[in-house]
Amino acid sequence: MVPLAGGEKIKAGIIGGAGYTGGELLRILVNHPSVDIAFIHSNSNAGNFVYEVHTDLFGDTALKFTDVFNYNIDVLFLCVGHGDARKFLEANPFPANIKIIDLSQDFRHTEKSSIAYENLSGDNQPATRNFVYGLPELQRGAIKKADNIANPGCFATCLQLGLLPLASKNLLNSEVHITATTGSTGAGQSLSPTSHFTWRNDNLSVYKAFDHQHLKEIKQSLKQLQDNFEQDVNFIPYRGDFTRGIIASIYLNSDLTAEEAVKLYTDYYTSHPFTHVTTRNIDLKQIVNTNKCFIQVQKKGNKLFIISIMDNLLKGASGQAVQNMNLIFGLEETAGLKLKAAAF
Structure with missing residues (x-):
């Protein structure tokens, strides 16, 4: 934890500020009470006002994109594509005192969670960055x-x-079965055949069944808590006909009663401000535009049935990145993240 001195604000830089996660990060940080945005880097938009790309920010900020780095920052957010974060840090080393929060998958897996870099700090620190997996409810x-x-x-x-x-x-003593549907923003801003409006609208499709890239980090975290976990996680992802949000249906064999399961989940998340457990029906409009995750727990025969919902761009990306920043700098975990749901 790096506490702020005398109310001084955190100076933040953003790499890749023109995409979906960069835009969501900006929407949070321009209103964060403890953050000043030092720069927003974008090679393709350098010199343009931020609101010319993220048009909803007109009236909120007069910041411009830049192609120049500012090293007088406390934290750097990497909102670049998978594979590009590691390449960026190899080509553009930042001083060791600058905290880095990477939103790509480049450092999530244990065997790839560090990177060697040119030491610019002059403080004899090892020229290696080691990344911690940033799921607050886990660690x-x-x-x-x-x-x-x-x-x-x-x-x-x-x-x-x-x-x-x-x-x-x-x-976790049986196979886990999961069906989950995500909004189109989960595919990123670059157009592809499956992200065009004319294809996505009024449509639904399965992709990467049983071998989605996120399975590796899921199993890694589950084994961190249950080291004997070797069961299959059968995951069927769907592309949804909506822009944002994830709804996941999970079931597995369990000897827990309904009451025991609800108590287990409620107790686990009681100290975590964004994850809430209920037995009531839940839907995406409750959590879209928020950093919340809602979890519904039910027992059906010998099956435990769990529904988990959240916003893929907030709790699933930029909101969680700010949550991690708050924790690193000793701020209230919810600072800047008390966001209003769409509701209707």
Whole structure:
């Protein structure tokens, strides 16, 4: 944890500010009470006002994109594509005292969670950055002590939050079956055949069945809590006909009663401000535009049935990145993240 001195604000830089996650990050940080945005880097938009790309920010900020780095910052957010974060840090080393929060998948897996870099600090620190997996509901304590964060994936966050309480008590003892649907923003801003409006509208499709890239980090986290977990996680992802949000249906065999399951989940998340457990029906409009995850727990025969919902761009990306920043710098965990749901 790096506490602020005398009310001084955190100076933040953003790499890749023109995309979906960069835009969401800007929407949070321009209103964050403890942050000043030092620069927003974009090679293709340098010199343009931020509101010319993110038009809803007109009237909120007069910041411009730049192609120049400012090293007088406390934290750097990497909102670039998968594979590009590691390349960026290799080509553009930042001083060791600058905290880095990476929203790509480049440092999420244990065997790839560090990177060597040119030491610019002159303080004899080792020229290696080690990244901590940034799921607060799993390892808040480690995040508070971290210098660098690998922000979890959107599906990974939603599904892990649906399963962590069971793993914490060694109760994942059967195959896990998951069907989950995500909004079109989960595919990123670059157009592809499956993200065009004319294809996505009034349509639904399965992709990467059983081998989605987020399965690796999900299993890694579950084994962190339940080291004997070797069961299959059968994950069927869907592309949804909506822009944002994830809804996941999870079921597995369980000897828990309904009351025991609800208590287990409620107890696990009682100290976590954004994850809430209920037995009532839940829907995406309750959590879209928020950093919340809602979890519904039911028992059906010998099956435990869990529904997990969240916003893929907020709790699944930029909101969680700010949550991690708050923890690193000793701020209130919810600072800047008390956001209003769409509701209707």
